[in-house]
Amino acid sequence: MTNNKKLFASIILGFGAFILGACGNAASGDENTTVTLGVVGEDQDVWDFVSDKLADDGITLELVKFTDYAQPNNALAEGEIDLNSFQHQIFLDSYNADSGTDLTAIGNTVIAPLGVYSQNISSIEEIKDGDSIAIPNDVTNGGRALLLLQTAGLITVDPEAGSTPTVNDITENPLNLDIQELDAAQTARALPDVAASIINSGMAVDAGFVPTEDSIFLEPVDENSEPYINIIVAKSEDTENEVYQKIVEAYQSEDTKEIIEETSKGSSVPAW
Template identity: 60%
Template structure:
């Protein structure tokens, strides 16, 4: 009888130990599952601002992987195909044009920065030194190319057909008194072309990647005013995912004072915290 009771006691103890270990294992699994992984597509090598956001998000159990692309044609395709969860590289006009051309349903879920377009040169110090027949490089995609032409107009170098709105093309130039030669290049090549052209219109991110300081090196910088809103950079998701709590938490963490300071530091004061100037969305 005593032997049977002893065996029964050992069996109960073993059961409790196994149950306890199983519970510990289950708890560990649940803990791992509580970490939410998110892939965000970005363009270029400069991720300093996002790195600060990623670091803070880890404390909230959100593990963000920044997936780097080399040009503007890739991140939206990757997002639409589910290879990444979000992207952050474009403005609203670019997104609208992409959706129209590709039949995708990608939407903005939050504003990030306004990165002014600039005219840069290794040969002259100011716009007034541009002379007849000079060559100006601009991005070749529809939206950034149109933005570049509008910037050249603001700088007093050309005039474009206002009926074309935000996306005029070279064919829409209505006045070119200096007979400037407008060379269209991939946005990633505009900085590299500086040695071959009189001046080049370069996106803010591409300029920083090339070692340029927009607030000091640009011979003309795009003004930041009410008309700049369509060019505010945004965080983009697939429409079906736009209300996901984890994505909204990422937007919330981006739109903080800490991020604003990082933007100011890394852009040398050239970029603006767009959510403060133009609203959170």
């Protein structure tokens, strides 16, 4: 073999050894792993805390913040993010049915009670005939809002509608309330224009409210609350991903529970 041929063979063999070594390091988990997680809203103290914990295990958790509930599932389904955490099971089931997707819950996080808020009145009993009430316009949160109004004694909905009633399922409305359906991100902004608004907990916190202190009526947490437990969601093929399971484990810990209770002032309840 000529010197040139020997040199060429040495380069090829060396390059192959480098590739095998690099693959071995990745397979053994020596290299840092980055996971993108879609969330809704700016206030993400709990996930920031979990992210710091995961860094010790070589996992970089990057939060991708969305402004409304329509985006994170699309981004996950299209592979733009790895996981998301913003929704409950009913919302996910509705999305999968409408989109033909198979996104799957891999762990529970918290339940965040829905609240009724107002700039004009201080008690649910002050709502009067003909008042306007803003609710989210998506099927699951809108239905949940109507059930909350029923719990507050303001309307009655058809029980046949289950957990997702619409305004067409209202069977009794003794105060002739004007139910205004808005994008969930707009319900807080509508407060100057309505008697009261039903606002998702995360949106309420972003608007500066403490749900347990500032709402005029708060959704009870009881045996009927299970469908509204928030979840961490992945693509169906990733449900057994070891890194993703480590993220669930890091969230579902006692020290994370303490951060949830501290930062939410009781407005979010750990649910695992």
